[in-house]
Amino acid sequence: MTDTNHLFVPIKNLRTFDEVSTKIKDLIFTGVLKPGDRLPSEVKLAQQLNVGRQSIREALRLLEISGFINIQRGGGGGPVIKDTIIKTISDLFLDAFRLKKISLIELTTARLEIEKIILKQVFKNVEESDIHALKDNIKKARQRIQGNEMAMAENIQFHKLLAKASKNHVYFMVMESIMAVVRDFLSRLAADINTSSNVVGYHERIVEAIIDQKEDVALRVLEEHLLETQNRLQTLMDQVNGG
Amino acid sequence: MTDTNHLFVPIKNLRTFDEVSTKIKDLIFTGVLKPGDRLPSEVKLAQQLNVGRQSIREALRLLEISGFINIQRGGGGGPVIKDTIIKTISDLFLDAFRLKKISLIELTTARLEIEKIILKQVFKNVEESDIHALKDNIKKARQRIQGNEMAMAENIQFHKLLAKASKNHVYFMVMESIMAVVRDFLSRLAADINTSSNVVGYHERIVEAIIDQKEDVALRVLEEHLLETQNRLQTLMDQVNGG
DNA sequence: TCACATTTGTCCGTATGTATC
DNA sequence: AGATACATACGGACAAATGTG
Numbered sequence A, B: 001m002t003d004t005n006h007l008f009v010p011i012k013n014l015r016t017f018d019e020v021s022t023k024i025k026d027l028i029f030t031g032v033l034k035p036g037d038r039l040p041s042e043v044k045l046a047q048q049l050n051v052g053r054q055s056i057r058e059a060l061r062l063l064e065i066s067g068f069i070n071i072q073r074g075g076g077g078g079p080v081i082k083d084t085i086i087k088t089i090s091d092l093f094l095d096a097f098r099l100k101k102i103s104l105i106e107l108t109t110a111r112l113e114i115e116k117i118i119l120k121q122v123f124k125n126v127e128e129s130d131i132h133a134l135k136d137n138i139k140k141a142r143q144r145i146q147g148n149e150m151a152m153a154e155n156i157q158f159h160k161l162l163a164k165a166s167k168n169h170v171y172f173m174v175m176e177s178i179m180a181v182v183r184d185f186l187s188r189l190a191a192d193i194n195t196s197s198n199v200v201g202y203h204e205r206i207v208e209a210i211i212d213q214k215e216d217v218a219l220r221v222l223e224e225h226l227l228e229t230q231n232r233l234q235t236l237m238d239q240v241n242g243g
Numbered sequence C: 001t002c003a004c005a006t007t008t009g010t011c012c013g014t015a016t017g018t019a020t021c
Numbered sequence D: 001a002g003a004t005a006c007a008t009a010c011g012g013a014c015a016a017a018t019g020t021g
Helices: A016-029 A042-049 A053-065 A085-098 A104-125 A128-146 A152-165 A169-189 A193-211 A215-242 B016-029 B042-049 B053-066 B085-098 B104-125 B128-146 B152-165 B169-189 B193-211 B215-242
Strands: A069-072 A078-081 B069-072 B078-081
Touching: A016 A042, A016 A053, A042 A053, A053 A069, A053 A078, A053 B053, A085 A169, A085 B085, A085 B169, A104 A152, A104 A169, A104 A193, A104 A215, A104 B104, A104 B169, A128 A152, A128 A193, A152 A169, A152 A193, A169 A215, A169 B085, A169 B104, A169 B169, A193 A215, B016 B042, B016 B053, B042 B053, B053 B069, B053 B078, B053 B085, B085 B169, B104 B152, B104 B169, B104 B193, B104 B215, B128 B152, B128 B193, B152 B169, B152 B193, B169 B215, B193 B215
Parallel strands: none
Antiparallel strands: A069 A078, B069 B078
16 A cells, blocks of 8 residues: 555644735735835734734734834824844844854954955945945044044944945845944943044044055054954953953 | 923833743843743733733744744643744845845855855864764765755755854854855755755865865865856846746 | 824633644 | 643724824
């Protein structure tokens, strides 16, 4: 007798909300639904797909967490297609760091090597608008410091702008993820503004080297800057763990 | 009159399931809950936290999607802490690629540069067990090909093993994400086994170079290998888009 | 300013599917 | 095979938030 068991695998093992979320995801992947488009309300979706409202809610929750939609409460609200998937990835990366799947030394050494690659790419692909954005970033950072405020946000943004200027989204995503961890570190430990001033100086020298097309100078300054940052973060971490 | 509006931001804007999931996440971050630990059932959680089952369900859904827990149905089942966050990140990375936030050329050029860094790190940190794992991988791939099967899984695994041998989890996560896209490509397009045989040859030469401590040779072979892979993927993609 | 409609958020009761013992 | 324990799913109801007229 021939074994025909394998022909009769279960047809439906998927949960209802999985089917619903997959259906909506496919509509997004195929371009039928685009960022800004509105989905029907939960009640209408439930009626149209002939499932309970609870299944719709869990499907929407999945899409919300995965960065495919935003949900607004109240009249005129509802689920809206909005692509925040890169932010979702960087959030998860931060979670991975918190779970100690990644150590600080791993993060900073990888960052140094990856950012050197990015900088090399920047020298190949940089445009006038990128230079302008970098200069503007430095200007804003200086203004904050002169007003005795912290320039943490601007200083983190500088490295994202560099990654953007490389014109490669992969580098941008990786840097976005790494800087999410750095931001978390600095904001929890309330770094003082004195060091920030120093940081802006490094940034300025890097931009000048890009303008002057001096790749070796830019790489050297970047390495110096990141090694100092690494030391500073390590000190902060030791203080936390030691106290 | 002084503006004191900013002093009175809403205290509670969080949704109940957000509070619940954050609470459980914190227990995981602080190490109170570890992989393998079981959470109470939905009903018990609802009773203990004094909220409805729906809120518990959506909180558990959030944790499941984010890679913090697995949920087993049936008696003796329930939510179990299980760290699958790296897989979650690589899944999202694949989604980002599908959303065309990343082009194939961006992916493959970034992969080449990052994998060169990884290979350099491997030369610094490689251990006997890594060599053994790489050799074993090649052996299994050859066996599959001799049996006229595809060695796709093994060939993808090879690059993950390389990243692992770099002893840096950041590189491992990035490579895991990139290879998720490559795997998706190849499995959808059913690459033939002839090319796979060629791939194993490249892998073998890389491992030999690692053993012989010839970094420049390893880097050259890797570059050749990845450029060929890039061309092959590009051809496959053009066929899909053109047909 | 205020009432109203819309939509998400939450809870409860109940029934069903599923896995374990 | 039957009992048990659990997630899954449905429907109804009300609360809370939010934009509109």
